[in-house]
Amino acid sequence: MTRTAQEWHLAARPVGRPVTGDFRLVDGELPAPGEGEVLVRNTFLSLDPYMRALMGSDLPDMPVYRLGRAMTGGAVGEVAESRAAGLAPGDLVLSDLGWRTAAVAPGSAFTKLRRVGGVPDSAFLGVLGMPGLSAYAGLTDVAKLREGQTVFVSGAAGAVGSLAGQIAGLLGAKAVIGSAGSAEKVEYLVDELGFTSAFNYKDGEVRTLLRRAAPTGIEVYFDNVGGEHLEAAIHALNNGGRAALCGAVSGYNDQLSAPGPRNMIELIRKRLTLRGFEVADHAHLRPRFADEVGRWLAEGKIRFRETVGEGIGNAVDSFVGLLDGRNIGKMVVRV
Amino acid sequence: MTRTAQEWHLAARPVGRPVTGDFRLVDGELPAPGEGEVLVRNTFLSLDPYMRALMGSDLPDMPVYRLGRAMTGGAVGEVAESRAAGLAPGDLVLSDLGWRTAAVAPGSAFTKLRRVGGVPDSAFLGVLGMPGLSAYAGLTDVAKLREGQTVFVSGAAGAVGSLAGQIAGLLGAKAVIGSAGSAEKVEYLVDELGFTSAFNYKDGEVRTLLRRAAPTGIEVYFDNVGGEHLEAAIHALNNGGRAALCGAVSGYNDQLSAPGPRNMIELIRKRLTLRGFEVADHAHLRPRFADEVGRWLAEGKIRFRETVGEGIGNAVDSFVGLLDGRNIGKMVVRV
Known part of the structure; x- marks a missing residue:
């Protein structure tokens, strides 16, 4: 044989x-x-x-x-x-x-x-695997999302982002804003996945687009992109805000790592926390994740x-x- | 009158x-x-x-x-x-x-x-006021310093830095490394304040100088400087490391805020936390601070x-x- x-x-x-x-x-x-x-x-x-x-x-x-x-x-x-x-x-x-x-x-x-x-x-x-657990762990363990808060997810049409946005809503976020790289994806986020709003980051400066989508700022940022998105999110985060850094796809192709956010000083003025994470450190969440996300999936509350x-x-x-x-x-x- | x-x-x-x-x-x-x-x-x-x-x-x-x-x-x-x-x-x-x-x-x-x-x-x-409490709160509340860890303090000859380094040692840090801007200050840190080691950041690349001072990396970074120091510290932080961002004197004079760390992606790979803070949020620590730091001062264990x-x-x-x-x-x- x-x-x-x-x-x-x-x-x-x-x-x-x-x-x-x-x-x-x-x-x-x-x-x-x-x-x-x-x-x-x-x-x-x-x-x-x-x-x-x-x-x-x-x-x-x-x-x-x-x-x-x-x-x-x-x-x-x-x-x-x-x-x-x-x-x-x-x-x-x-x-x-x-x-x-x-x-x-x-x-x-x-x-x-x-x-x-x-x-x-x-x-x-995807949804039942590493991307799903990443979304869940990033919102709960890392960013400590609480009910009634406003969440921004970058790379929101991707595997992790599309779940992070939906799970944020199911966990009680007041509003969920997503960014993606095409009009088709933006439509998908709002019409199919139920994001409160979304924008195409190619339409202008991320900082301006985010400000328009979240005029009173955000409490939680779920970062899949890094670069200009991270800088814009730091600017939009309200006092005490948290960013869960899950990925930085914007930088993966750069030979020399891209310049970081120019506004790191806002971390001090607004007492912000940026925390990078890897899903492997959050395996203890797996049973709760399987229960909760499995149920939402069975109830048709999560689409992918x-x-x-x-x-x-x-x-x-x-x-x-x-x-x-x-x-x-x-x-x-x-x- | x-x-x-x-x-x-x-x-x-x-x-x-x-x-x-x-x-x-x-x-x-x-x-x-x-x-x-x-x-x-x-x-x-x-x-x-x-x-x-x-x-x-x-x-x-x-x-x-x-x-x-x-x-x-x-x-x-x-x-x-x-x-x-x-x-x-x-x-x-x-x-x-x-x-x-x-x-x-x-x-x-x-x-x-x-x-x-x-x-x-x-x-x-100074020591009994806002700078002292900033040093104490940054190490305890924000960076969660634990005994046996290695700490790097930038701007270590300044009001906050000189206290942060000494308090870190008194809280049980294994090693305390400081950076400052002159040979005289470096000598002051090691000879008078008891830092484990110190370097003059004008002597070369901060990244290289820090690597030499902490060849096995650091667990906690107390940042008074921002800029190149923050980038170097992110590089030196070991998995799970924490940075307390207290000040960014390197950027205060910049008209356009300086580019941020080029290595933000290390936050994800090493699961790092950067947290900005303002001493005003840590007033609850004041009694413990007054007791503990007051005692160290009376015992001659803190010099300023x-x-x-x-x-x-x-x-x-x-x-x-x-x-x-x-x-x-x-x-x-x-x-």
């Missing part, structure tokens, strides 16, 4: 915007699973902005993908062969062995999933869209599209 | 570094104190970096000194005439009616002080220096000197 797989390898560290030549799609053969190991065929791969940082970094201490090796990332798949206890052929599993069609690894590398009626398997990479790239061969193009903001909602690849 | 006073008025909003022509020393006559009022003759005036921001700002919402009026600021003085209950001639009082030789105001504008043996009256503008400008006429020159970093420790004017 031959076990073939295709894997995306990082061939060179991208300079600025990644190009096709930075990657290589490699055909290979997998070994038979050894004792305790499993062969999983991936069905959906997750594409996430943080992966750009792992491709190469100005910051010498930060981890990066190794050259000439398969990249990693979230993936949902089905067990094809198992020599591991608790995993059987046909089981749906989650792993970090994305960017490939199949993988052999110890059973401990996979988390068994229970399918949810009416929800596609790819949701375990996905942008699906078709075929492993499209993963790099889809990833560049993600960095360019061509996705609405979670970006995945159907293998 | 004539009651004369000299007051510094703001004549024009300074552009960049303040110059003499932005101010006017005005001779005037004070009214007799009315019912409930007091005439106080100031003995010491406080000069603080925050005053630069009040002289003029790029941020349209922020309060500023009014033109053609006496500026305000901390002052220690003695009651000369009183028609207010609880205040008698000769009483030592604290007020915000600085930048002048004398003032008539309601008794409620003054806080009666109890002299501390061996400590000059001007200490109520002052830079004293002589005479009301020198206040503006002294203030510009403060912005230029010519002071060691708290900058005051002896009226």
Whole structure:
């Protein structure tokens, strides 16, 4: 029996915007699973902005993908062969062995999933997965959102942002403002996702657009973008306001990190808190998240869209599209 | 009986570094104190970096000194005439009616002080006053310093910084690193104040100097400077680190606010918290502060220096000197 797989390898560290030549799609053969190991065929791969940082970094201490090796990332798949206890052929599993069609690894590398009626398997990479928990943890643990407050979410049409905005409303925010990069996305935020208002950040200065959307300021900022958005949010935050820094997609392609907010002094004058976070530190929230967000999902109170790239061969193009903001909602690849 | 006073008025909003022509020393006559009022003759005036921001700002919402009026600021003085209950001639009082030789105001504008043996009256503008409480609150309430952690203090030879460094050590920090702007100040920090190490930020890149002083990184940053120091501290902070932002003297003279840290993305990767604060929000700490810091002072465990400008006429020159970093420790004017 031959076990073939295709894997995306990082061939060179991208300079600025990644190009096709930075990657290589490699055909290979997998070994038979050894004792305790499993062969999983991936069905959906997750594409996430943080992966750009792992491709190469100005910051010498930060981890990066190794050259000439398969990249990693979230993936949902089905067990094809198992020599591991608790995993059987046909089981749906989650792993970090994305960017490939199949993988052999110890059973401990996979988390068994229970399918949810009416929800596609790819949701375990989105609303029910890391992006959903990021949105939930950022609003609750990090930004300490309280009822009646005004929230601004940047990158609001993305996987995390679209959930952060909806969850903020469900947690009792008075108003939820979103920014996105096209008129179509702005319409999506307001008409489909129920944001109080939204703006296209390409229509002018973010500071002005945000001021117009939130004339009395904001209490919480959920940052997926960094750069000019962060500066504008610092300006709009009221005394005691909090920003949860989840991502900075605007800076991921910059060779030299972009200049930071010019108005850091407002942090002092308005007693603001900026706090960066990683979802891994908030795993303790997972049961509450699964309960609460699972219920909202079942009740139809949370809506989500996905942008699906078709075929492993499209993963790099889809990833560049993600960095360019061509996705609405979670970006995945159907293998 | 004539009651004369000299007051510094703001004549024009300074552009960049303040110059003499932005101010006017005005001779005037004070009214007799009315019912409930007091005439106080100031003995010491406080000069603080925050005053630069009040002289003029790029941020349209922020309060500023009014033109053609006496500026305000901390002052220690003695009651000369009183028609207010609880205040008698000769009483030592604290007020915000600085930048002048004398003032008539309601008794409620003054806080009666109890002299501390061996400590000059001007200490109520420094170690026992707002700068001392700022240092204490920033380390405890804001940065949540814990025993065994490494602390970096910028502007460490200044009024707040010199106390923050010493208090950090007394609170159990493993190591306290300070930065200052001259070799003399660096020597003062290490030899007199007991900092673990210190560097002159003019000797090179702050990032490099800090890395050398703290090769395994820092857990807490007490920021009095902003700008390049903040960027370097963000780089040096270990996972979960906290920065208490107390002041940003490096930016006070900038017409356009200086570019912020280029490495904001490290906030996310290392789950850092930056929190601005104002001492006024931490008044609840005052009793604990008075107990603990008062005791350390009495035990000789806290040392402090002052830079004293002589005479009301020198206040503006002294203030510009403060912005230029010519002071060691708290900058005051002896009226």
